[in-house]
Amino acid sequence: MSEAQVTKSPTVVVRDPGHTAMQLHDVAVSFNGRVAVRDATFDVAKNRVTSLIGPSGSGKTTLLRALNRLHDLTPGAKVSGRIVLEGTDIYRGDMTVTELRTRVGMVFQRPNPFPTMSIYDNVVSGLRFNGIKKKSLLDEAAETSLRSAALWDSVESRLKVAASNLSGGEQQRLCIARALAMDPEVLLMDEPTSALDPIATLKIEELMTTLKERVTIVIVTHNMQQAARISDDCAFLLMGEDRAGELIEFDTTEKIFNNPNDSRTLDYTLGRFG
Amino acid sequence: MNDLTELDEPIEIAQTMRDEIRRVSNATRARRLMVSRVMTTLCAVTLAVTAVPLALLLYQLIKRGAPELTWTFFTKVPETPSLIAPNATGGLSNAILGSIALNVYASILAIPIGVLVGVYLAESMNKFAATLRVIAQTMAGAPSILMGLFAFSFLLQDLHIGFSAIAGSFALAVLMLPVIIIATEIAVLNVPNTLREAGLALGAKPHKVSMRVVIPSALTGIVTGCILAISRAIGETAPVLLVIGGGYLNTWKPLSPVSALPLSIYENAKSEWPSQRAQVWGAALLLVIFVFILSLTARIWASRKQKVSN
Ligand SMILES: Nc1ncnc2c1ncn2[C@@H]1O[C@H](COP(=O)(O)OP(=O)(O)O)[C@@H](O)[C@H]1O
Ligand SMILES: [Mg+2]
Numbered sequence: 001m002s003e004a005q006v007t008k009s010p011t012v013v014v015r016d017p018g019h020t021a022m023q024l025h026d027v028a029v030s031f032n033g034r035v036a037v038r039d040a041t042f043d044v045a046k047n048r049v050t051s052l053i054g055p056s057g058s059g060k061t062t063l064l065r066a067l068n069r070l071h072d073l074t075p076g077a078k079v080s081g082r083i084v085l086e087g088t089d090i091y092r093g094d095m096t097v098t099e100l101r102t103r104v105g106m107v108f109q110r111p112n113p114f115p116t117m118s119i120y121d122n123v124v125s126g127l128r129f130n131g132i133k134k135k136s137l138l139d140e141a142a143e144t145s146l147r148s149a150a151l152w153d154s155v156e157s158r159l160k161v162a163a164s165n166l167s168g169g170e171q172q173r174l175c176i177a178r179a180l181a182m183d184p185e186v187l188l189m190d191e192p193t194s195a196l197d198p199i200a201t202l203k204i205e206e207l208m209t210t211l212k213e214r215v216t217i218v219i220v221t222h223n224m225q226q227a228a229r230i231s232d233d234c235a236f237l238l239m240g241e242d243r244a245g246e247l248i249e250f251d252t253t254e255k256i257f258n259n260p261n262d263s264r265t266l267d268y269t270l271g272r273f274g
Numbered sequence: 275m276n277d278l279t280e281l282d283e284p285i286e287i288a289q290t291m292r293d294e295i296r297r298v299s300n301a302t303r304a305r306r307l308m309v310s311r312v313m314t315t316l317c318a319v320t321l322a323v324t325a326v327p328l329a330l331l332l333y334q335l336i337k338r339g340a341p342e343l344t345w346t347f348f349t350k351v352p353e354t355p356s357l358i359a360p361n362a363t364g365g366l367s368n369a370i371l372g373s374i375a376l377n378v379y380a381s382i383l384a385i386p387i388g389v390l391v392g393v394y395l396a397e398s399m400n401k402f403a404a405t406l407r408v409i410a411q412t413m414a415g416a417p418s419i420l421m422g423l424f425a426f427s428f429l430l431q432d433l434h435i436g437f438s439a440i441a442g443s444f445a446l447a448v449l450m451l452p453v454i455i456i457a458t459e460i461a462v463l464n465v466p467n468t469l470r471e472a473g474l475a476l477g478a479k480p481h482k483v484s485m486r487v488v489i490p491s492a493l494t495g496i497v498t499g500c501i502l503a504i505s506r507a508i509g510e511t512a513p514v515l516l517v518i519g520g521g522y523l524n525t526w527k528p529l530s531p532v533s534a535l536p537l538s539i540y541e542n543a544k545s546e547w548p549s550q551r552a553q554v555w556g557a558a559l560l561l562v563i564f565v566f567i568l569s570l571t572a573r574i575w576a577s578r579k580q581k582v583s584n
Contacts, residue, residue: 068475073470098478112466112469112471114469116487116490116493126476129473129477129482129486130478175472178472178476179475182477
């Protein structure tokens with residue numbers, strides 16, 4: 001039902017609903033009455049990489065965190081508009097926040113493996129939090145997701161070692177594996193390579209292009225080359241006069257970088273500001 | 275599209291700026307060196323003022339205490355010296371055993387409650403939590419004789435529990451609680467929020483995140499706080515003075531009267547026998563050794579490499 005409501009809006013890029021993972025309709029987030037981001041209306045296409053780009057402070061992180069209700073914890077935070085996951089409004093619909101978060105995973109800006117857990121325990125932690133105890137199941141999930149995160153070969157022999165022994169890039173791939181172990185439909189990534197060196201960055205970029213076959217990816221990046229390299233669709237955000245971030249343009253990455261509709265998008269992608 | 279003339283200017287500005295920085299830097303070098311030297315000297319003096327009295331104290335303690343720490347000291351109960359045997363002080367095994375028992379019982383009482391309250395304070399922001407925090411902070415600053423008085427009037431007078439180890443442990447536990455609560459709260463608050471978010475983002479319920487992510491990550495700080503609480507309690511005299519009863523028996527039973535090292539120090543220091551007054555230094559040294567071992571354990575624990583197994 002929400003799908004019908006959303007597609008009524010003239011600003012939504014209507015796709016075949018079967019090919020849409022998430023729909024955002026007029027989403028705005030404010031903190032204590034101060035708007036941080038607004039006017040976000042676009043579809044996140046299934047099995048594609050959608051990038052959110054824009055200068056620092058334009059609300060990319062804020063918008064991304066609205067997609068798995070991470071603002072629920074912040075007193076004074078308010079999310080308005082509609083965010084729909086496979087037909088269900090994630091804020092008002094018939095879906096618990098726990099279910100939402102098992103379906104929409106997240107990778108953070110800095111690698112944040114659980115420091116008291118081993119590599120293995122980190123990967124299966126989400127399953128355990130959700131009550132899964134069967135060892136064969138956990139073992140299988142651990143291997144599958146570590147393989148998907150291109151980490152299995154280097155950690156297979158030291159699964160019981162503390163996660164803090166891994167390098168920064170490996171820790172971030174461990175965090176990706178941890179999120180993948182839940183078998184999410186959507187994976188949110190907030191500047192996942194900003195704390196990593198170029199080689200580790202490249203590995204994660206390569207990973208994303210293979211991962212999108214099984215999971216829809218939404219990635220925040222302020223690195224435009226990265227957005228151009230890895231994303232299929234692109235949302236450009238910019239701060240308005242009142243310093244609130246707003247969605248300026250959403251389109252395929254190719255269009256955004258080669259032939260955008262808005263002159264501000266062109267200015268940004270050409271590096272004229274920000 | 276930019277022609278070169280446009281670029282010339284910024285480079286020139288940068289050059290004058292660099293010259294200016296160099297000029298100011300040279301002009302003030304002598305003064306900065308001077309300030310640096312004065313500060314270094316001040317630091318050295320401050321260090322000496324703190325370290326010298328401490329070193330003297332330790333020297334006295336070891337010099338006078340070490341000879342007292344004999345086999346008899348650890349294995350015999352006290353005796354009263356007499357004119358024919360003025361050095362027959364016996365040992366302080368009863369006080370050692372009593373001190374250990376008191377602190378073990380106090381820890382059993384205080385640690386679980388203190389940790390739970392500390393975690394609760396860190397993770398909740400309601401009025402009740404705020405009130406609890408004020409109570410804990412006030413208790414931390416309250417004079418320790420108050421705990422003894424409280425245990426005396428409540429356990430001994432109201433509940434008619436006689437002089438006993440458990441009454442002393444109760445007083446010590448009340449003393450330890452605020453230390454544990456505050457240390458736990460700080461340790462939990464220091465757990466990076468991104469770890470909580472990582473847990474929640476995996477679909478974990480908040481209490482699961484507390485139990486499985488936050489508390490394990492804060493464990494080092496929590497354990498350190500508990501050890502510090504014990505090392506504070508072990509040397510306390512005032513809270514146990516009124517309620518443990520003393521006595522020369524080697525016992526650890528919760529309901530028996532017990533002695534304790536600080537109590538022995540307090541009593542023997544007033545003795546008319548020089549041999550008993552000398553024994554006090556042995557008890558004092560032993561207490562310091564206990565505290566030293568405890569804080570060493572706390573340090574080693576705090577800096578230990580995380581060894582994780584499944
Ligand atoms: N928890 C918060 N409380 C108050 N303001 C916040 C909070 N999180 C983000 N903001 C504000 O939202 C705006 C957008 O921030 P953010 O989403 O982090 O931008 P970006 O990720 O694009 O750099 C900023 O002005 C920031 O101050
Ligand atoms: Mg950000």
